[in-house]
Every structure is written in structure tokens, then in C-alpha cells.
Amino acid sequence: MYSYQSLKRNLFVAFCLPLAIACKQNPETFAIHSPISPSGADAVTFTLRRIDGNVSEVKLFEFVANVNSAGDLSATTPETEIQTWNSPSFPLTFTRASGYGSNKLVTYRFQVKGNDKTYNHTVTFATRPYPVANQAIPVYVVGNQDNVLNLVFIPDTSMNSRMNLFYSSVGSQIDSTFHQEDWVRRFRGSYNFFINPVTAIARDFDSGLSHVLPSNSSNLSFAQGKVILHFQDIRDQAGSGYFSAEYYVRGTMLHESGHSLYRLADEYDASSASHWEEAEFPNNWDNKSDAEAAAPGYNKTASDVQKMGTPDWYRICNNLCPMRSSGVPLNNYDQPCKTRILHTLLQTASN
Amino acid sequence: MKKYISILIIFLVSGSFLTSCGQEKDKSKKEVETAVNKIDSLKGKFNPSAAINPSSSHWAVHASFDGQQYTIDTSFTDIRAGKLPYIQEEKTSLPFAVKYYDANGELLGQYSIENPTSLRSCEPGKEAVKPGVISSFEILLPAIEGIQNVQIVAGGKEAKVFQLPPLRREVKSNNSNDKPDSTNVN
Missing domain, CATH: 2.60.40.2140 (Beta-1,3-glucan-recognition protein, N-terminal domain)
Structure with missing residues (x-):
């Protein structure tokens, strides 16, 4: 049926x-x-x-x-x-x-x-x-918090003596990351950006310690994305709904916001990556035949299907998609991710 | 059979957009503009008010994990501004699912998230997840009437069921800054 x-x-x-x-x-x-x-x-x-x-x-x-x-x-x-x-x-x-x-x-x-x-x-x-x-400060908002995606930039304590750098970095992230990726920019009317007035502490993943959340964290739970911008040399991590990033990285910003804003899964080839298959518009598939069957729907062919990690997971996006890479460089999302993004934006707007 | 019908529908409907290169571009542009306009028409206006709007708020319940089991502190419930930040799912996809039911056991809604007790780091070739590191976290629920029981499903297995106590809907303002590691930079 x-x-x-x-x-x-x-x-x-x-x-x-x-x-x-x-x-x-x-x-x-x-x-x-x-x-x-x-x-x-x-x-x-x-x-x-x-x-x-x-x-x-x-x-x-x-x-x-x-x-x-x-x-x-x-x-x-x-x-x-x-x-x-x-x-x-x-x-x-x-x-x-x-x-x-x-x-x-x-x-x-x-x-x-x-x-x-x-x-x-x-x-x-x-x-x-x-x-x-103790409320997030609107710095670039375009709609009602309930109908668009919300991202809060939080200063790490390493930014305490560099707040002008923090503010300019937030402007750069909006202008040079979110407004430079083609698909996100096309739907720029779907994102509110805030600055948190209270600091947090970004912790190194290898320390085994979680981030120290800001004291006003209860006022931030409306936001789908919360990023701690820091001036440290640490291995960044995500936990408790917060992720950390160096103040200047653009690829990492798109990759991690891909997780938190749209629930996009990792696309890089490592057994330890975070793979899952969304019930609606996934960017990971848990078997090859399903990925191959989905490929034409994204203007791709079966030859575009690539295996990731062990156990086997599959992707259709190209090698440059931000969910496959991170760090400083910025690349555009590929088709399956774009479709998932649009689905999320429409769901958020219409809920 | 279902798969073939799916592919057929996708091809039939998509094909209507792809009749020629020029028409494809024009129609695609129009479809993008339609989506943009749709979102623009729904996005509303930014609301700076700190007051809780009962029709648009969510609850937070404290939870803890000792490495074996989850404990819910139902004596603490917090009502907060803004709707639940997670999209409702017909079928949950991520490892940690929250399902909420009314008094008759009818499912009112469900969502899933990454395991809130885990840390994750995206770096190929290195350990990526530290499970069970975070012992204290929050479970968010939509502030709607009728939620009686909440079920937590972790890794595909029921991990906890708890009853939500009667809640008062009141404005809650958190103006404290009581964590010694936090600094107000406003």
C-alpha cells in the first residue's frame, strides 16, 4: 500500500x-x-x-x-x-x-x-x-524566533580581553560564512543571529571534560545552534547542545551548524564519525541500494554514491560538501544537504 | 513496489520542471523564489519580549545519568520562552528519543537528538565520541497541556519513563549570574 x-x-x-x-x-x-x-x-x-x-x-x-x-x-x-x-x-x-x-x-x-x-x-x-x-542580544535578526533558525554566538573566557575581536568575528561569521555559502545565503531570511552577554568555557575534547555552559544557559534553550567562539588551540567538541570553534574558522562553522541546525550527519570517511539516516531527506544512507535509488532524485547517479567508514554508510554529496570537511575553508553544500536544509527551514517556518 | 512508485513520482514531477534548459532555469528560479517567498510570509517579526508566551514556550526537566541509568528530577521544571527547538519526527532517527504521551497513552509528539550524555568531536582518524561523560542534562518538552508520561529511548531501548507533574505556567525570569566561571560582557 x-x-x-x-x-x-x-x-x-x-x-x-x-x-x-x-x-x-x-x-x-x-x-x-x-x-x-x-x-x-x-x-x-x-x-x-x-x-x-x-x-x-x-x-x-x-x-x-x-x-x-x-x-x-x-x-x-x-x-x-x-x-x-x-x-x-x-x-x-x-x-x-x-x-x-x-x-x-x-x-x-x-x-x-x-x-x-x-x-x-x-x-x-x-x-x-x-x-x-541575561538574554541573547539580537545582532542580525530577520524573523520571529519561533519561525526561523536561531544561532547564538557565545564568547569563551579567552575572549574576555578581546571582546572587539569577538564582535568583529561574529560579524565576519555572518558575512563571510553564512552569507557566502550559496544555499544558506539564498535563504538568508531564515536565520536569526545573537550574541550572548555571558561567557562560557570551551574545553578540549581530549580532556574528557564538557564545556562550561554560560550561567544564562536556561535562556538559550530556544536556539537550535549555540557556538562558543574561542581564542585557544584546542580540539573542538560538541555536547549539551553547544559546540566550540576558533573565532575565524568558516568550514567548521558550516559543518557544526549543519549538525545542530539541520541535523545533517557526517560525510567524512571514518568509522568514528557520526552517521545516521534521517527518516526524511537524509544525507547518509545505511545501505548502498537505498543511496543508489535516491541518487537520481538529487540529479546524481549511482556512481556518485560513496562508502563511508565501518560499518558501511553511504553518501551522495561530493567531496567538497561541508559535512565532509571542516576547518578554515568554506565550500558549498551539495544536493542532499541542500534538500535537508530546505526541509528544515520550511518545517521551522510552518510549525 | 513502493520504491518504484517513489522514483516514478519523483521523475514525473521533476520532469515537468526539466523540459528544456531555458525553461528549467526559469522554472527553477521561480521555484526558489516561491520557497523564499513562502518562508518570508511565515517568518513573522522578531519578538524581544522576555515574557513567557504560553502558546509559544517549552519546559525543561532536569535529568542525570550515572553511567547505568537515568534519573529525572521532576521537582524541578522550568518554563521558558520560545517553542521547542526540535522538529517533530514521525520516526525518530537519532540515538536519544523523547516521546510524550497523554493520560490515555496516546503519543502526543516525539523528537530525537544526539545522546545528551556524550561528547562528540569531528576529526577524521581520531576518537569521535566520548559516551556517558555528561552526568547532568535537561530534557525539553513543548509546554502544552495534556502531557502525562514521558518516555526516553536511548540506543533503541526504553531507558526511562516518568510522569510529568502538574505545572504552573508562570513567567520565569532568570537574571542570575551565579556561575563563577561566567562573565557578563554586555
Whole structure:
């Protein structure tokens, strides 16, 4: 008997195939602000970069609200246009030289027009210090926490004397990791990024000790991803829902967030790797015939199926997929991972 | 038979998108835009409020593991802002599953995660998992009415069943910073 569940699953795969092999949107741009977590006195620069396509006009808008210790908003200003670019030459930047003051939640919107299309990048960030005590500080948020994936950057104690490095590293990770991987960037409206106001301690895996969680960890359990950024030479590990990473690594960031955000399994060839087969849209298969049968659904062939480790596990993604590698370099996710990512984003948005 | 039907459906529906190269690109772009627009329409607005919204919150229950068995401290339950951060599964995939039932024994939901007592490190050629290292952890549950019993399945075997006590839904604000190793850097 062919079940409704199976039908639903296969229709989803069929829907995702063209998505996974899709060309880039035309035009495609991405937005960032700097510093990523400004103090009330800091000048803030907004930047829009182009990936592809023709852009005829860009407008930048902003509105600002006061936020109190309970997280309630007040005195929200009307949205105001602050800059227009006609026939723009990229990258576009605008600097708010005077800063926004303390206890502010700032929302900016780049409206982009080109090729008869109009779309927006709407981003919200808080100025420091953030008045909502022991809560994760929004530094690049795009949606309701319940409907998008949430990643919290936590400073390791080794960052205590290097907090400017920590803040700039968070900005770099958003801009140069999550906005550089093609598929994640395409669905950039699905990720909220936060900074934790309290430190943790990243521990070496070989020590056999788990990370020391931040004292406000109970306020972070809403987040699917929690990463302790550190300035140490240790063997990084994951446990208790937290993973650690050197402040500058990009491949590791994608690999570990692949585990925590989308439940992607390892794809590297080691018997000790973490392999499992998701019931829906896996990137690991526990037998070769199933992987070969799935391959055409990802625009692959049986020859793309590769064995991993002992006991036997199988993958279809190419050798450059972030779930096969980590470290500093950044590569794009391959088709099975892309499909799993999209499935997760849609599930999260619609729940 | 099921497998052949699956492949057929995938080919039939996908084929409609792949009639020619140009059409493929155009239709693929449109499908991506459709997915982006769908997500954009559902994502809502960021909510900075620290207050607990009863319709969007989760419970945390303290648990411990002594290397042999799990113990649940049902005297401690914490209600927290935000929905459960795990996707519900029809069939659990990861080694540590949490299943919750109503008073009639009906399954209300389930999810699975990596074993919360283990440490994992991704480095080919080296030991990757240290099992049973973490002795204290939390079990998260959606803050919904009707959960009576919770079942923990570890490694495919039932490891614990416990009853969830009646809970008060109240705003819980954790403004303490009582761990000596933590520093507030805000």
C-alpha cells in the first residue's frame, strides 16, 4: 500500500529537485551592518553587496525603537527613507555617523529593484548594552524566533580581553560564512543571529571534560545552534547542545551548524564519525541500494554514491560538501544537504 | 513496489520542471523564489519580549545519568520562552528519543537528538565520541497541556519513563549570574 506519508515525502523531493539545482535569483544581493553589535555611540555602516543580476534602484529605510529591561518596545519611530541609489554601483554603503544611543532596537530595510522585481532585506539589531538582562542580544535578526533558525554566538573566557575581536568575528561569521555559502545565503531570511552577554568555557575534547555552559544557559534553550567562539588551540567538541570553534574558522562553522541546525550527519570517511539516516531527506544512507535509488532524485547517479567508514554508510554529496570537511575553508553544500536544509527551514517556518 | 512508485513520482514531477534548459532555469528560479517567498510570509517579526508566551514556550526537566541509568528530577521544571527547538519526527532517527504521551497513552509528539550524555568531536582518524561523560542534562518538552508520561529511548531501548507533574505556567525570569566561571560582557 502506498501511504500518504510516502506520497507527501516524494512530492517534496520532486519539488526540491529543481530548487536544489536552481540558478541564482536575478538580481541577488545581501545586506550587513558594521559593527555587528554597536555601542550606542558607535557609527553604524550599512552595506549592500551584489551577487548577481541587474539592479536599477536601491533604497535604504530605518526605524528605531526603545527597548526596556522586559524587552518591551516603545517610542517606535516611523520608518524613514534615509538613502536612495539610482543605477547603483556596488557595494553600496551608508554610514549613520552619530550612532543610535543606548537601549535601542534598530531595524533597517534595503529595498532592491531590478529586472522588474522588488524585494527587501529587513534586518534588526540592538545597540549595546542591551537592557534585557541575561538574554541573547539580537545582532542580525530577520524573523520571529519561533519561525526561523536561531544561532547564538557565545564568547569563551579567552575572549574576555578581546571582546572587539569577538564582535568583529561574529560579524565576519555572518558575512563571510553564512552569507557566502550559496544555499544558506539564498535563504538568508531564515536565520536569526545573537550574541550572548555571558561567557562560557570551551574545553578540549581530549580532556574528557564538557564545556562550561554560560550561567544564562536556561535562556538559550530556544536556539537550535549555540557556538562558543574561542581564542585557544584546542580540539573542538560538541555536547549539551553547544559546540566550540576558533573565532575565524568558516568550514567548521558550516559543518557544526549543519549538525545542530539541520541535523545533517557526517560525510567524512571514518568509522568514528557520526552517521545516521534521517527518516526524511537524509544525507547518509545505511545501505548502498537505498543511496543508489535516491541518487537520481538529487540529479546524481549511482556512481556518485560513496562508502563511508565501518560499518558501511553511504553518501551522495561530493567531496567538497561541508559535512565532509571542516576547518578554515568554506565550500558549498551539495544536493542532499541542500534538500535537508530546505526541509528544515520550511518545517521551522510552518510549525 | 513502493520504491518504484517513489522514483516514478519523483521523475514525473521533476520532469515537468526539466523540459528544456531555458525553461528549467526559469522554472527553477521561480521555484526558489516561491520557497523564499513562502518562508518570508511565515517568518513573522522578531519578538524581544522576555515574557513567557504560553502558546509559544517549552519546559525543561532536569535529568542525570550515572553511567547505568537515568534519573529525572521532576521537582524541578522550568518554563521558558520560545517553542521547542526540535522538529517533530514521525520516526525518530537519532540515538536519544523523547516521546510524550497523554493520560490515555496516546503519543502526543516525539523528537530525537544526539545522546545528551556524550561528547562528540569531528576529526577524521581520531576518537569521535566520548559516551556517558555528561552526568547532568535537561530534557525539553513543548509546554502544552495534556502531557502525562514521558518516555526516553536511548540506543533503541526504553531507558526511562516518568510522569510529568502538574505545572504552573508562570513567567520565569532568570537574571542570575551565579556561575563563577561566567562573565557578563554586555
